[in-house]
Amino acid sequence: QLQVEESGGGSVQPGGSLRLSCGVSGPSGFSLDPYGVAWFRQAPGKEREFVAAISWSGTGTHYADSVKGRFTISRDNAKNTVYLQMNSLRPEDTAVYYCAARPSTTNSREGDHYDYWGQGTQVTVSS
Numbered sequence: 001q002l003q004v005e006e007s008g009g010g011s012v013q014p015g016g017s018l019r020l021s022c023g024v025s026g027p028s029g030f031s032l033d034p035y036g037v038a039w040f041r042q043a044p045g046k047e048r049e050f051v052a053a054i055s056w057s058g059t060g061t062h063y064a065d066s067v068k069g070r071f072t073i074s075r076d077n078a079k080n081t082v083y084l085q086m087n088s089l090r091p092e093d094t095a096v097y098y099c100a101a102r103p104s105t106t107n108s109r110e111g112d113h114y115d116y117w118g119q120g121t122q123v124t125v126s127s
Contacts, residue, residue, distance in 0.1 A: 001026070041097045053109060055107045097122075
């Protein structure tokens with residue numbers, strides 16, 4: 001069983017930046033290497049939506065159109081951590097952001113394809 005923990009959320013003004021971190025831990029000797037990881041978000045009253053995903057090697061990334069060019073997903077397998085750098089934040093980016101992992105070397109935009117989820121971290125963009 002894996003544990004997924006997000007951090008780095010907070011409140012920021014429009015145009016600001018935040019970096020979210022997703023730490024993944026498991027049994028002794030665990031490595032994030034063979035896992036695809038993604039970020040999703042859910043705003044109040046809305047369904048969960050895909051934000052970004054990254055393959056095990058970090059060379060394969062996908063983004064939702066709404067964040068393309070503003071958000072960057074990356075990973076450090078040595079630290080079992082995935083990051084989401086969010087720049088040029090907008091009020092519509094306000095949501096709870098969730099990190100999810102799946103035992104596959106590829107990534108996916110579908111939440112149902114992920115087995116392990118964190119509790120989420122709140123991001124609020126407001127003036």
